Amino acid sequence: MPLISTKTKKNLVVGAGFSGAVMAERLASILGEDVLVIDKAKNLAGLAFDYKESGINIHKTGSHIFHTNHDFIWKYLNRFSKFDIYSHKAKAFVEGHFIDIPLNLNSLYQIFPASLAQKIESKLLKKYGYGAVVPLSDFKTNPFFFDCDLEFLAGYVFQNIFEGIYKKRRNSIFDSRQAFVKEKVSISLTKDDRFYKSKYQGLPAFGYTKLIENMLSHKNIRVLLDTNFKTVDVEGFDRVFYTGPIDEFFNFKYGMLNYKSAVFELEELDVEKYQNSGVTVYPNNYDFIKIHEFKHFKIPHSEALLTFQQKEAKTPWAQKTIISKEYQTDFMPGKNERLYPVLDEKNLKILSQYKAEAKKLNNVYFFGRLGDFKYYSMDCAIKRALELFDAVKFKAAIEFCKEQNPESVLNRV
């Protein structure tokens, strides 16, 4: 029974990634409305799509680690799946050593001889105190503070870590010094070697695709995969929720928004483990930028639970690993995926024109990483969808009051 309408509204949700799934789930379970979810892909979950191979859960688009500081988002997601506890760690391969990134006090000892590391560490602690997060550009740009050891550290990180990554991300090397300052490349004065410091971190125990499937398992929701928005007649839908690319919706009339993309190459290897962390970044060596190894994401449960005999019997899990080499590329329509929006002046101007067009439409909502042309971590995409749902619910409540009471003061505003 619909909660705040006399007739059940019909909703079309375009995209079955996190953004679309959250919206569909809320419309169906809170408003009791009908929802058709379509996705042009053959699978659910958008960029978070994962699947099993040789018993290992593969993330198709690089590593996807869920992390959030928001209690309500963690609680919301845990209604649809159990989560495995996991703290993500990443390393960078620099001058033959694997060093913690983001940089922390351990990284100093992994990079430099102990005497130099100690000297830099004590200068940093004396000046900033334990626990501070210090942008390295401070050592180069602050005219009131000059210390040759700290300046050396900043220069080392710029040349041996940042510049290589920046170049591999297919950026113009001329901007690299400005980017080093703008991106606030920092060192954390702690021994905390986790990649994310969020309060909650983990991975859905049965994968993201299963989690999204659970979110969409509601009697009011119908899902059509392999279905492009362009082929759907929107007549008959009261609202359209669009999480595809906003420029595509308007047939690129103001031009195409630019993204960076990547290619992920899987390799199955006959070794128990290939590397010491879930992700290793290669700033200077080889032509790939990262290697992801998915087995790391499941260690506490799967490996700990293997009996000695299973390990001896060399189960597929123990015997094999799967890695994914990530190569950065430009976005080429029809050839690869839109991954990272390029937020330069040109694109932001184009975006503002599409946003102005979008405002003129009634009951068509744009959101998600492609609809907003914005990088969202998964929790931010979920938060954005939940907030949009609240606005839609509020609008529906006002319309309901007007319908129920034509004399209402609401009909005069």
Ligand SMILES: Cc1cc2nc3c(=O)[nH]c(=O)nc-3n(C[C@H](O)[C@H](O)[C@H](O)COP(=O)(O)OP(=O)(O)OC[C@H]3O[C@@H](n4cnc5c(N)ncnc54)[C@H](O)[C@@H]3O)c2cc1C
């Ligand atoms: C390489 C990479 C790694 C990432 N790692 C992390 C991480 O570790 N942790 C984290 O929190 N976040 C991570 N993210 C971010 C995460 O992927 C996004 O937050 C999330 O995917 C956003 O979900 P979405 O639903 O907005 O978009 P998407 O997942 O892209 O979903 C959009 C859906 O719309 C569909 N669609 C598009 N056009 C049409 C059309 N015309 N018709 C029908 N369907 C259409 C697409 O097929 C897609 O399924 C990463 C992102 C990238 C690029």
